[in-house]
Amino acid sequence: MQDQSFEFSLNKHYGRAGLGDAILAALRETGKDPEKITVDDLAPVAEFHIGGLGATLELAQLAGTGKGMRILDLGSGLGGPARTLAQHFGCHVTGLDLTEEFCQVASMLSALTGMQDRVSFQHGNALEMPFEDASFDLVWTQQASMNIEDKATMYAEAHRVLAVGGRLVFQDVLAGSVAPPHFPVPWAREAGLSYLQPPDAVHDLLAKAGFREMIWRDVTAQYLGEYRKLAAKTADPGGQAPLGIHLILGPDAGVMRNNVVRNLEEQRIVLVQCVLKRT
């Protein structure tokens, strides 16, 4: 079980004080009135994973996401994917995240976009989910497991809270064939916050937890080109848009994104999208 000092380190890594105000100021700087923003307007900062909004839409289609589904988003961050699933696919989404600041800002952004009746966010741990058995039709997670050492417990908990026949859907960074990754990266400034497992180990853990694989895609090549361009913009102080992940990660955001590119190119990490059925 990850202890309190891990939670403290995670909150220090992701939870910048004043993040909500910084996002509102950046929106104004781009000429947007925060009272009139849409879910998609927030994507550059709130879809905090490789491929951004496009990857969320693609994964939701792969997963067969449909109207009225009860979805749990593990490691929901600023709530970008949760709002996208609610807005574009008509789902009801509960987000769970261990970074307290993210949960507060996610709720604030959801209220601003009029989504508060369809999404909600709770501060909590994916290793000890505060939900009854069989409460959800789909458990969704995008690039949160990299911070989670005990993946067996995370998958067991996902299995417990899913109804029989429900789906586990994820996009994750896994360990590649070369080690170690270059740090810092957006999920960890150093190795102590990063727990990557290779695909073989993840296949085994999922099968042991009671999941049957329906789709397993290595999307490294698909997203690399687009991410390379985004990383170059993030690293260029003149090219950086006001609304972006530098608001979360600070001035190192460009270095972190460039390290992701190097890690993908050198096969130190791989990116996968997967859909599994709870047996």
Ligand SMILES: C[S@@+](CC[C@H](N)C(=O)[O-])C[C@H]1O[C@@H](n2cnc3c(N)ncnc32)[C@H](O)[C@@H]1O
């Ligand atoms: C890179 S962010 C991705 C956020 C979001 N899924 C997205 O794609 O926009 C990783 C998130 O996982 C969360 N996280 C890491 N470990 C967690 C845990 N044990 N329980 C819940 N959330 C966790 C972090 O707080 C962070 O918000």
